[in-house]
Amino acid sequence: MAEAHQAVGFQFTVRPDGVDFKLSQEVIKNIYLSGVTAWKKKAIQFKNGVLAGVYPASPSSWLIVVIAMMSSLYIHIDLSMGMMDTIKENLPYRDCMSVQTRAVLSAILFATGLWLFLIYLLRYTLKALLSYHGWIFESHGKMSTSTKVWLCLVKMFSGRRPLLYSFQASLPRLPVPSVDDTIHRYLESVRPLLDNEQYNKMELLASDFKENKAAQLQRCLILKSWWATNYVSDWWEEYIYLRGRSPIMVNSNFYIMDLLYVTPTHRQAARAGNVVHAMLQYRRKLERGELAPLRALGTVPMCSTQMERMFNTTRIPGIETDFVQHLTDRKHLVVFHKGRFFQVWLYTGGRHLLPSELETQFQRILNDTSEPQPGELKLAALTAGYRYIQTKNTLKKQARIKYFSQGINKVSLDAIESAAFFLTLDDEPQGYDPAKTNSLDSYAKSLLHGKCYDRWFDKSFTLISYPNGKMGVNVEHSWADAPIVGHMWEYILATDCFHLGYTEEGHCKGDVNKNLPHPTRLQWQIPNECQNVIETSYLSAKQIADDVDFHGYLFAEFGKGLIKKCRTSPDAFIQLALQLAQFRDQHVFCLTYESSMTRMFRDGRTETVRSCTSEAVAFVRAMEDAGNVCQLALFRKAAEKHQNMYRLAMTGSGIDRHLFCLYIVSKYLGVDSPFLTKVLSEPWKLSTSQTPQQQLNLVDINKFPKYVCGGGGFGPVADDGYGVSYIIVGENLITFHISSKFSSPDTDSYRFGQHIQKAMLDIQALFKPENDKTAQNAKYVHLENGKKHI
Incomplete structure (x- = not known):
């Protein structure tokens, strides 16, 4: 009951002599910290947006151009070739301003226009340079003089310390071949x-x-x-992708494995805690645009557009076509374990949950002995079978509209589809074992399709945690290609093993906070007719999985x-x-x-x-x-x-x-x-x-x-x-x-x-x-x- 009391921000009781309010200082503090964090995040995103928006220039360069124009007023050298005088004579409300004010304002306006012109000039120059691809056709280890000159020019026009999206406006368009x-x-x-x-x-x-x-x-x-x-x-x-009506499980989704030879800890909840925390760190860098852009030869930038939809993204099914739903800044995660769905909040007091706190939450789910609700066990099979299936009385799309568009089913489905990503705490160990001949085969099949109902195949990715500490990812393909998720996974594994680490007992480092609200069990009311649709989808998916x-x-x-x-x-x-x-x-x-x-x-x-x-x-x-x-x-x-x-x-x-x-x-x-x-x-x-x-x-x-x-x-x-x-x-x-x-x-x-x-x-x-x-x-x-x- 302690957690329930802490979850209430205020209580009030109606008495004959009035209303008695009781405020929870801890919750009010958390609300305040969450607000502060949100505003800090917006400020950082705005700042990085400005930096990327004016790249390869910098905001400070605007000040340099303004100072240069202002200086020209005092040394009586017109660098604008008469344009500042024209601006000064055409300023609105010029009669209300002194001559000096108009001169300063015209200099600032001209300097700003010149600065923007120079930014576009730099961008289009860089775009023209990046349209040259002769370097890629040269023999390995040999570089012509023209390519060396080209590389120097690209480096010169690329600026310093680019953010993730800094080069987007300078990338050339894909040409249409003849x-x-x-x-x-x-x-x-x-x-x-x-x-x-x-x-x-x-x-x-x-x-x-x-x-x-x-x-x-x-x-x-x-x-x-x-x-x-x-x-x-x-x-x-x-x-x-989106118009395909065949199952995306096996046919479209792909998987990525964990480390082959090393398992940092054999505690399932601890490994999941570290990995999820590392993912939250990566998401924060991604949302702020703070990741370094990928560059060939360390110089030629690659497009980063696909990375925008990595988190908070779901493929929503339709009759003729699906669509990709991408939300922003979702603060929860949905966890599947033994046929039950749990919602886990990822923030407290305006910060990410620490690895040790995430471990506590996941261990609570692992310790939960409740049974699945009717129809809940294989519910995720709806994302594994055909995108559009017809049973005797019900269409799959109509089942979604009829049974999941209102009430508690809609609330629970929205929780899954709006989650940052989906996590499955699996109950069967997997991983590469040199002593077992088919261990890699079994591991791959588990990541690719599992039991056909224990991964939410419509989510941008499902993180899979095994009881022996191994991990893996199942990825929906429409929103991005494998290198995009691979980039994240490389960061996650390195952060997990070399930065976060574990205690000698295999737990996450840090103090254990037992006062966190328990994970919330998602509730469902699934009638028999809908359960038949789920079973039909499961059987078709299982037939595909068994054939792999x-x-x-x-x-x-x-x-x-x-x-x-x-x-x-x-x-x-x-x-x-x-x-x-x-x-x-x-x-x-x-x-x-x-x-x-x-x-x-x-x-x-x-x-x-x-x-x-x-x-x-x-x-x-x-x-x-x-x-x-x-x-x-x-x-x-x-x-x-x-x-x-x-x-x-x-x-x-x-x-x-x-x-x-x-x-x-x-x-x-x-x-x-x-x-x-x-x-x-x-x-x-x-x-x-x-x-x-x-x-x-x-x-x-x-x-x-x-x-x-x-x-x-x-x-x-x-x-x-x-x-x-x-x-x-x-x-x-x-x-x-x-x-x-x-x-x-x-x-x-x-x-x-x-x-x-x-x-x-x-x-x-x-x-x-x-x-x-x-x-x-x-x-x-x-x-x-x-x-x-x-």
Whole structure:
């Protein structure tokens, strides 16, 4: 009862002689501190907004320009070339001001206008510089003089100490490629996959499209590129994600794993407490724009737009399309444990709950023995099944309107959808265990789909905490791509392990505050008819989850360090190994999807690299021919081709996003295009993605080699294909996450993992004589130097 009394700000009792008020000083103090914190936050956001708004200039530069103009009045040098006199003569109410006042005011107004002009000049100069992408096509380790000059200019115009959103106004727009270039590259990409007859038919379709329909569609697309900040991203979000009616669990959502070899504490509540507190710290930096922007080469800025919706975001289901609801500054978290939903407040007295306080709250939930309410256990399955399902009497969308639009159900649903994020306190341990063969497989499946009702798949992300102290994240895909969440997760793990830490007993550091109000149990009144809809959604989701064949594989024979000694790109090396593994597994080549980013442009997201090239096919066939002596030469040619395609995709000259947008325009205009229809219907039987490491400065892997993340993965894209995600960890480890479907007789994730291992080793063997020769030369030089030294 003590907590209940503290939760009341004031009490009053009506007596015959009047009304007796009793105020709780503790609550009044907390209200005051919350108000102070809120105003401080607004002030900081306003300040950082101003700093980002005038970047690359600074507010102090305005004062310098004003002083310069004011000084010119006293030395009788008109730097404005008569413009200040014109302003002075046209000031309103000038008759009410003295001559000196008008002169000062005109100088201030001219200086402000000049300052704003210079800001826009700097921005557009920087935008013009950032539109140059020649640097990315230069050979690794070699930089031309023009690129060096360009880099110096970019650094000079980039200002100092940029905030997260400082470069947004200076990022160039994503260019629209020419139709001729896109079609040429498309035909080149499908040539190794089609026989002569099929290729000739595709050429005819492409030629007909280019001659008769492309020009009209291209004009509309160019017009959109002038009007919108990005001609792809809004349509990509709407038509690829939000209009999809199939379940987002497995098919769209993806996951990220915890540290592979280290578990900072085995206490579930303590680990969750530290991680949630670190997330709150990250959210505060994010909302204030205080995070450093990600920059290629440490200089070229990347777009940060996607990060805005990381917290307080939910995908709201609809009949024909969903929409992304993003709120601001939500102060609570919803926790799921053993079929119950709890609301946990994240602030007290105007500050974040400390890790020890969060641990206390989560431990209270773990200790709670109450039973789920009718229909509550599998309620979250509504976010796992089809976006629009029809039962005998009820539509899923209608069920939401009918049963969750009023009363306590609406209050509870609003609490979930408006929460900062969703936390699941799982009851089954997971994590990588070298002693267990399938531990990584089980861990991945748990993160990807769980029990189909213990993650809220519509939330921007669900944080998952296991009883053995392991963690993980399940992420809804529409609002952002994997590197965005990966950036946060890198910060969280480093903060948890190296800044917050734990006591010797494994608890969070800090005093334990037992006077916090207990977590609030969300209440539901779910009738039988609605429970039937929940069960239908659960059964469809479970069928999908049970069909996922997952295999996690740690490739530790060599890593980025050795690949770089081979003077080739690690990504190209792995992609060609995947092509070799795919051919050995399926005995045919297939359309291959590799995701690349376009964040060097405003609001950029991703582009496709079609990794199955004619050069890759020639290399793979040579590898299967034991007598072929040109294998290494063909590998280098295929790797160079892949790197060039990746660079084209990053710089806005990809194939698939352009064709996708042309297809959308054709549908709006009612233009039928067999060519575009054919292109958009082609299946990606091998879908691949690399999880990048973006903040290498957070953890020194050489000093702490065990503190490496396992990366993340996603479900299979095609019913008879593979999904492969990989992360290059440090110099000596590559982690593969392989998915397929049990229902396909042609695929097997474990088998494909074995093929990847053999392909990696076979390619590395091509370089062995070359590396041995290099090593021998190095040894000889070392000995010669030694003799000279002696």
